[in-house]
Amino acid sequence: GAVVSQHPSWVICKSGTSVKIECRSLDFQATTMFWYRQFPKQSLMLMATSNEGSKATYEQGVEKDKFLINHASLTLSTLTVTSAHPEDSSFYICSARDVGEGQYFGPGTRLLVL
Amino acid sequence: SQQGEEDPQALSIQEGENATMNCSYKTSINNLQWYRQNSGRGLVHLILIRSNEREKHSGRLRVTLDTSKKSSSLLITASRAADTASYFCATDRTSGSRLTFGEGTQLTVNP
Numbered sequence: 001g002a003v004v005s006q007h008p009s010w011v012i013c014k015s016g017t018s019v020k021i022e023c024r025s026l027d028f029q030a031t032t033m034f035w036y037r038q039f040p041k042q043s044l045m046l047m048a049t050s051n052e053g054s055k056a057t058y059e060q061g062v063e064k065d066k067f068l069i070n071h072a073s074l075t076l077s078t079l080t081v082t083s084a085h086p087e088d089s090s091f092y093i094c095s096a097r098d099v100g101e102g103q104y105f106g107p108g109t110r111l112l113v114l
Numbered sequence: 115s116q117q118g119e120e121d122p123q124a125l126s127i128q129e130g131e132n133a134t135m136n137c138s139y140k141t142s143i144n145n146l147q148w149y150r151q152n153s154g155r156g157l158v159h160l161i162l163i164r165s166n167e168r169e170k171h172s173g174r175l176r177v178t179l180d181t182s183k184k185s186s187s188l189l190i191t192a193s194r195a196a197d198t199a200s201y202f203c204a205t206d207r208t209s210g211s212r213l214t215f216g217e218g219t220q221l222t223v224n225p
Contacts, residue, residue, distance in 0.1 A: 002159070004156075006156070034212065034213070042217075043202060043215045043216065043217050043218050044157075044202070044215045046212055046213070046214075049212055091154070093156055093157065095157075095213075102147070102159055102162050103147065103159070103204075103213055104159055105149070105156045105157035105158070105159070106156050107155060107156035108154075108155060108156040110154070
């Protein structure tokens with residue numbers, strides 16, 4: 001149980017394009033999902049907290065117009081990186097919290113912006 | 115910002131040996147979780163220990179929590195080469211709140 005999927009697993013795009021990443025909880029409902037980014041050899045940095053049916057809460061320094069988050073249902077949250085630039089290249093990981101307080105992570109999406 | 119600190123930052127051991135990783139945090143917590151991350155992959159949830167618990171076991175894993183010292187340890191017994199990964203602790207301050215991650219320990223188990 002407690003499986004979280006992400007799609008796509010990796011994406012290469014040209015600078016200026018937008019990229020959408022999906023995060024799904026497969027066998028449980030998640031009222032809260034989290035989006036992180038991770039640079040090589042570093043820990044995870046929380047970008048935003050996504051609550052189903054409401055606006056996401058962004059961490060300080062994260063541009064909400066740059067990283068659009070939609071949490072349309074109890075099993076799906078999406079992160080759209082708008083007008084991506086090379087500095088947005090990173091490993092993006094989502095997680096979903098279940099009622100037991102455990103937080104389960106997706107496999108991550110590697111984004112490379114050329 | 116990360117409130118957790120982990121030591122050592124890197125640990126290299128031989129297969130069969132035990133590995134101990136430590137995590138310290140700064141504020142009061144609701145619970146503490148340990149995760150494993152293989153290179154370039156997502157995080158795998160290993161174990162959750164609540165603030166009112168002192169020790170927890172799961173297979174070859176043993177986690178302790180000392181809230182007076184604001185620290186936790188993860189012990190992996192009889193390590194295997196497949197245990198090679200980065201290990202992170204993460205805390206939350208209240209039920210359902212965001213997780214704060216430590217900097218991680220890179221464990222290498224040599225066959």
